[in-house]
Amino acid sequence: MSGTSLDGVDVAAIETDGERIMAFGPTSYRAYADNERALLRQALMDARALTSRTARPGVLAEAEAFITRAHAEAVEAFLDAEGIARKAVTIVGFHGQTVLHRPGDGLTVQIGDGAALAKRLGLTVAYDFRAADVAAGGQGAPLVPIFHRALARSIERPHPIAVLNIGGVANVTWVDGGDPVACDTGPGNALIDDFMRATTGAPLDRDGDQAARGRVDEDFIARVLKHPFFDQPCPKSLDRNDFALANVGLPELSVADGAATLSALTAASVARVVARLPQAPKAWIVAGGGARNPTLMKMLSQRLAPATVETADAVGWSSQSIEAQAFAYLAMRTLGGLPITFPQTTGAPQAMSGGVIATP
Ligand SMILES: Nc1ncnc2c1ncn2[C@@H]1O[C@H](COP(=O)(O)OP(=O)(O)OP(=O)(O)O)[C@@H](O)[C@H]1O
Numbered sequence: 030m031s032g033t034s035l036d037g038v039d040v041a042a043i044e045t046d047g048e049r050i051m052a053f054g055p056t057s058y059r060a061y062a063d064n065e066r067a068l069l070r071q072a073l074m075d076a077r078a079l080t081s082r083t084a085r086p087g088v089l090a091e092a093e094a095f096i097t098r099a100h101a102e103a104v105e106a107f108l109d110a111e112g113i114a115r116k117a118v119t120i121v122g123f124h125g126q127t128v129l130h131r132p133g134d135g136l137t138v139q140i141g142d143g144a145a146l147a148k149r150l151g152l153t154v155a156y157d158f159r160a161a162d163v164a165a166g167g168q169g170a171p172l173v174p175i176f177h178r179a180l181a182r183s184i185e186r187p188h189p190i191a192v193l194n195i196g197g198v199a200n201v202t203w204v205d206g207g208d209p210v211a212c213d214t215g216p217g218n219a220l221i222d223d224f225m226r227a228t229t230g231a232p233l234d235r236d237g238d239q240a241a242r243g244r245v246d247e248d249f250i251a252r253v254l255k256h257p258f259f260d261q262p263c264p265k266s267l268d269r270n271d272f273a274l275a276n277v278g279l280p281e282l283s284v285a286d287g288a289a290t291l292s293a294l295t296a297a298s299v300a301r302v303v304a305r306l307p308q309a310p311k312a313w314i315v316a317g318g319g320a321r322n323p324t325l326m327k328m329l330s331q332r333l334a335p336a337t338v339e340t341a342d343a344v345g346w347s348s349q350s351i352e353a354q355a356f357a358y359l360a361m362r363t364l365g366g367l368p369i370t371f372p373q374t375t376g377a378p379q380a381m382s383g384g385v386i387a388t389p
């Protein structure tokens with residue numbers, strides 16, 4: 030999995046039949062080098078003009094070859110390091126890199142060549158998980174809710190439970206026994222990362238150090254939350270750059286105040302989604318890179334009280350690897366013809382299978 034944060038490739042093995050999770054296997058991570066990340070950032074820019082999901086103008090062809098190669102290297106290194114034989118692997122789930130997500134126009138573009146990956150690895154690969162849902166009128170995201178529900182069944186917390194993923198964009202799954210309800214909540218880490226890069230050159234506000242020292246501009250947050258996205262009912266989804274630093278109107282702030290304000294925006298937009306869920310969650314489990322930011326976690330606890338807020342790691346899951354695990358799970362569901370998207374998670378007209386299978 031390579032998500033909207035453009036930080037690297039997460040790899041994870043799980044044992045599953047696409048319904049139950051029998052065991053979590055090892056995990057690993059391949060970070061992108063600065064020049065690789067710059068290529069992907071350019072790919073996002075060049076993707077803005079796309080009107081077809083197969084066109085590869087600008088650096089998109091180069092970026093696609095890179096994404097395929099980076100995932101192949103990541104899987105090869107993982108299998109070698111863990112001593113996992115090829116024949117022990119049923120399938121590899123390959124999300125690819127989202128470069129454009131405009132479901133309203135019937136367009137979601139993930140670059141990455143699944144057939145080439147299958148050939149190079151000598152393994153069956155499931156890829157292109159979002160297209161069928163978008164073609165049917167769904168949002169094509171989020172896809173992790175069915176995995177979040179399987180995970181939530183393994184813990185004892187008061188229901189409803191919310192599983193919150195804070196990646197570049199943040200998304201939530203609401204679980205209360207029946208079908209999951211889900212949506213993107215708003216910006217996750219992307220705005221914080223972009224602000225840190227622009228003001229200090231650093232790729233992130235590590236451990237929320239800057240945010241912890243800053244003052245939150247609540248007026249700015251109130252202004253951003255007037256955006257119509259926040260009043261839309263679930264399901265709904267975002268492109269990484271729907272809320273971009275260039276267009277959110279952040280006033281001139283110190284590094285600490287800017288980091289604090291953008292972190293609080295993420296927390297406030299999560300709190301804002303509560304009214305859009307069938308019932309307020311009693312227990313929040315936070316995954317994704319945002320779970321590793323203690324300042325953001327504190328802001329979430331404050332804004333979601335009296336509900337409890339814990340990290341995925343605290344309940345025995347992996348904040349870092351949960352999305353990679355989710356795509357392993359979705360790959361097995363694709364192989365078994367099981368649905369991966371639902372009316373209440375993406376707005377699909379009915380429960381739908383998705384993903385394409387490539388054999389070596
Ligand atoms: N120690 C840390 N302190 C603060 N922030 C962190 C830390 N570790 C990771 N992050 C944040 O998490 C981000 C990576 O998150 P994650 O890997 O969940 O994103 P992703 O998978 O790319 O996103 P998405 O869920 O949108 O697909 C980093 O870009 C950074 O902003």
Ligand SMILES: CC(=O)N[C@H]1[C@@H]2OC[C@@H](O2)[C@@H](O)[C@@H]1O[C@H](C)C(=O)O
Pocket residue numbers: 032033127130137169170171172173174196197198199200213266267352
């Ligand atoms: C189009 C796209 O790639 N969306 C990502 C993004 O990052 C988080 C959020 O926005 C979520 O909707 C989705 O990723 C996860 C893996 C998902 O589909 O569940």
